[in-house]
Amino acid sequence: TRTSKAQNNQIHIFMRFFLLSICLFFSVSSDFEEDLQAVLSYYRCSDSICGILVVNENTDLPYFQLKALFEPLQTLRGGMRIENTTGTSIVNNSQLIDAKAIYNTYPISTPSEECPFYVLNNTKLDVSTLCESSNYNQFLxxxxxxxxxxxxxxxxxxxxxxxxxxxxCIALFNGLELTNMTTSPDLKSLSKISVIKGNIEIAYTNFTDLSFFKHLEKVRGRSFDSPETVILDIHDNPNMIRLGLNAVSYYLVGNVEYQWEGSMNLENLHPDFCLTYQEVTALSTVRFKNLQAKFCETEMDTGYTKSCNFTSMKNLDSDCVIIFGNVVIDSGDEEHVGKLTETIRDIYGSLTIQNTNLEDIRFLNSLNYIYFLHETIPVIRIINNPKLKKVSLPYMMSIFAKGKKEVLIDNNAPNLFRASISCLAFQHHIGANVTYNGRNCKAIDETKTSGEFGIFHVHFALLTLLVY
Structure with missing residues (x-):
């Protein structure tokens, strides 16, 4: 009957709840064993469990029963502690030799608040490849x-x-702090490290460089949901004149919190501290708290990529990929801007476009990066170009600057930016603060609204005079 079926369903639900309660919240003893075995012969855990699962030395169940019980389990929403056992476990398991279950488990946690993960004191367990396995390589x-x-x-x-x-050691976890240290032969012990996971501070040392990290390729840290947090903090090392990281990868400093970029601080180092071309390239997407550095002019080898020193647009070669120097496009240079089309990628200096009859800057469409270590003038200046109606840098990836990333756009064709949204979109895309005709982007709509309001007042006044 329907009633008996409903009652059976209720009994089944109760028994499942009873079983899960035993699984999750009690240490099983022999007093429960007969009843539990009877339950296990018919019921199984569902594919998802909410709770904290504890298996320890008081769990009086053989391995095959635990295996049968949890075989359907796919998701554990909560936590797990497996400790002080002689079976399958993670902590203090003297006989554990098989950890395949660990490799097949995918722990989920928020990047800003990582769940603790420990595999400790298992004297027969080989987990030498666990840290870099696909399910765990995001852990710091x-x-x-x-x-x-x-x-x-x-x-x-x-x-x-x-x-x-x-x-x-090849990989370091939990960050690194090298403070109040002096140069020592023991630093060579760090030469094999290629990855450091966690935030780093190197301060109050007499290091001249970090060349003892001979194979360091990348640093991965976190901001803890704060844009002020620095992942790689190098400060107050008065003898440091170079980074000296020869094996750096393209993205040296990264952030596991994808909403934040990697961050770095270079502060209070030697007055001659400088960055090489390879280092600048590796740090091109990093946000700096302080960037007290200059370019190493004698160490800017770009390899097979053609680089040019800028003197004037007239004297510039037509196939330069990288330009060193402040690029100035001035009156009379309109006929030479084609030299930059489809070739220019990086500028190590500022960009100025002034006093021209240009109508657009499409010749800079291939520009990816601007690296500028001058604090007093804007990175980009586009001024006094009366016919310039459109400004766009579609492939700009980042501006690497010492101070504020400032862009000045002034006294060009009217309505170059017709609304705040177009100016703000350009500002967001290039990652710099735009000043447009002496005001910020948001002021465009405010000025437009104010002007329209003023026109309304004039029209209303004239209409009033006509009526009376």
Whole structure:
């Protein structure tokens, strides 16, 4: 009957709840074993569980029953602690040799607040490849140690006294702090490190460079949902004249919080501290808190990519990919701007377009980056071009600047930006603050509204005079 079926369903639901309660909240003892075995013979856990699953030395269930119980489980919404056992476990398991279940589990946490993950004290367990496996390589604070074979090394525990023990380390977790240290042969122990996961501070040292990180390619940290947090903080090292990172990858400093860019601070270093071409390229997308540096003029080798020193548009070669110097396009240079079309990629200096009869700047469509280490003048100036009706840099990726990223657009054709939204879109795209005709982008609509309101008043006044 319908009633009996409903009652059976209620019983089934109750029994499932009872089973899950035992699974999740109790340490199973022999008092429950007979009843639990009877339940296990018919019921199984669902594919999703909410709660904190604890399996420890008090869990009096054989391995095959645990396996049968949790075989359908796909998602655990909560936490898991497996400890002090002699079966499948993560912490303090003296007989554990098989960790395939760990590799097949995908932990989910927010980038700004990583869930703790530990694989500790399993003397027969080899987890040497766990840290870089696809399901765990996003972790910055994973702790895997005192197993038969560990993965990664804890950067937060490195000191001048134990540095030699890091000779075999390729990846560091939990960040790194090198402060109040002096140059030592032991620094060579860090030469194999290629990845550092977590935020880094290097301060109050007598280091002249960081060349002891011979193979360092990338740093991955987090901002903790704060744009002021610095991932790679290098400050107060008065003898440091170079970074000296020869193996840097294109994106040296990255942020696991995808809404924030990588961030860096270069502050209070040697007055001659400079960045090479390779280093600047690797840091092109980084946001700087301070950038107290200049270009290493003798170390700007661009390899096979053609580079040119700018003197004038007339003297510039027609196939320059990288230009060193402040690029100025002035009156009379209109016939030479074609030299930049489809070739120009990077400018190491500022860009000025002034006093021309140009109607657009399509010749700069291929421009990707501007690197500028001057604090007192704008990175881009587009001024006094009466016929210039359109400004666009469609492939601009980033502006690498020492101070504020300022762009000045003034006294060109009327209505170059007809509305605030078009000016703001340009500003957002190039990642710099735009001043348009002496005001910010938002003021365009305000001025337009004010003007329309003034015209309305004039018309209303004239109409009033005519009526009376």
């Amino acid at each position: 604070e994973i702790q895997v140690y005192n197993n038969k074979k560990d993965c990664g090394c804890r950067g937060d525990q490195l000191t001048s006294g134990n540095m030699k023990s890091y000779k075999k």
